[in-house]
Amino acid sequence: MTITEASATPTVAVTVPSTAPDIQRWTPRLWGVLAVLCTVLFLDGLDVSMVGVALPSIGADLGMSTTSLQWIINGYVLGYGGLLLLGGRTADLLGRRRIFLVALAVFAVASLIGGLVDDGTLLIITRFVKGLAAAFTAPTAMSILTTTFHEGPARNRALSIFTVFGASGYSSGLILGGLLTSLGWRWTFLVPVPLALAALAAGIALIPRDRPAASGGHDLIGATTLTSGMLLAVYTVVSAPDRGWLDPVTLGSAALAAALLVAFVVTENRIAHPLIRLGILRVGSIVRANLSVIALFGSYLSYQFMMTLYLQDTQGWSPLRVALALLPAGLLVAFTSPFVGGLINRYGTQRLINSAMLSLTLGYGWFLLTAGNVPHYLVTVLPTMLLLGGGFAFGFSSIMAQATEGIDDSEQGLAAGLVQTSGQVGAALVLAVVTALVAASGPADSAADFSQYHPGINLVAGVALAGLLLNLVPLINRNRSRRHA
Helix, strand or coil, rough: CCCCCCCCCCCCCCCCCCCCCCCCCCCCCHHHHHHHHHHHHHHHHHHHHHHHHHHHHHHHHHCCCCHHHHHHHHHHHHHHHHHHHHHHHHHHHHHHHHHHHHHHHHHHHHHHCCCCCCHHHHHHHHHHHHHHHHHHHHHHHHHHHHHHCCHHHHHHHHHHHHHHHHHHHHHHHHHHHHHHHCCCCCCCHHHHHHHHHHHHHHHHHHHHCCCCCCCCCCHHHHHHHHHHHHHHHHHHHHHHHHHHCCCHHHHHHHHHHHHHHHHHHHHHHHHCCCCCCHHHCCCCCCCCCCCCHHHHHHHHHHHHHHHHHHHHHHHCCCCHHHHHHHHHHHHHHHHHHHHHHHHHHHHCCHHHHHHHHHHHHHHHHHHHCCCCCCCCHHHHHHHHHHHHHHHHHHHHHHHHHHHHHHHHHHHHHHHHHHHHHHHHHHHHHHHHHHHHHHHCCCCCCCCCHHHHHHHHHHCCCCCCCCHHHHHHHHHHHHHHHHHHC
């Protein structure tokens, strides 16, 4: 499949898993394109995890308070989550190659500046700019992948390899962040720069040119309301735990964000050439994929957040020891994901998503069953991490494949941006609620007590269970239809 000119009347059709042989020949150039895309995803994961480990050193060196320090992470989340949907659609309309390369260049420059500044406010600004750049590179990279590789075995194989690099980037960042921080926190910002520049040079040489869309892109009102609404919505979610969910500013910004997003929906239903065709949300498999990624990301990242706090702050573990403790899940994803493409070809996306949600639910269930007030690592934490890693390995590639199945090439960026926005914003929302529950439960009764985190674990277990039940509905309905027939 080549990157084609956008159709004025895109179609959506739900496809069944392909059992035909993979007839697409993987040339060296095709491998090169995949390597560029995987490098960018690797950098995204690497950047987030490395900076998280370096936060205490950054605060001590630049004299930043805890409130200011959290915006090094939240600034990135704000730019990334707020612009993902627009970033994916912009790539469809203006050309994927162009948007990808420009955004990657901005990412490299912002990384370099972040490693050189001596002011906390400037550092937060560079993080916001990096989030904006990643909001364009992430969905564009995925849409380049899905339009370059044939739907079916070739695409499933490419998505599996893509997943390996994402998991490897995050896992490597945990370890590398601890090592680089010992040399100086600035290295966590500077190390990604040469990798980004190398990917940029390779992308210029290897990624095929594509044409901008023949229609669309003239919806100024839609672009304004979507961008403003998403930025304000993400800001509300990430700032609510500190400000308070019932604070007038939180309630006011939430209401304004909702009003802007409603105005966006009304605009898209009335304009001749909408920025985003809302009919894509009428396809059941796509809606399930977007809700599934919320359950996957929201539960997993919130659990990891709580375990990091517990092991580092309560148990007194070093950042490197905590990283090694959480590493088994990432390693399982990295070593298992290459085989997921073949499993998708054989069993289809839905069965693997069901298995992923079941593995997540069992993982949190095992933790709740065995943790008590002082969870033992070998008995409780390690088995949980392995079950969560298995769920992530089977779920991520399958969800991404389901979210883009049957979508016309002209809307691949939209589909990719939509599912990634669901994952990021959903994860931020679940994490915000988990943070509020942990804070409301008060300090632990003893130095090694885990009781403060139990409400948060209960919530993430409920989120995973909801994801499982959501994906069992089609199976239940299909069995009822067969019995009725």
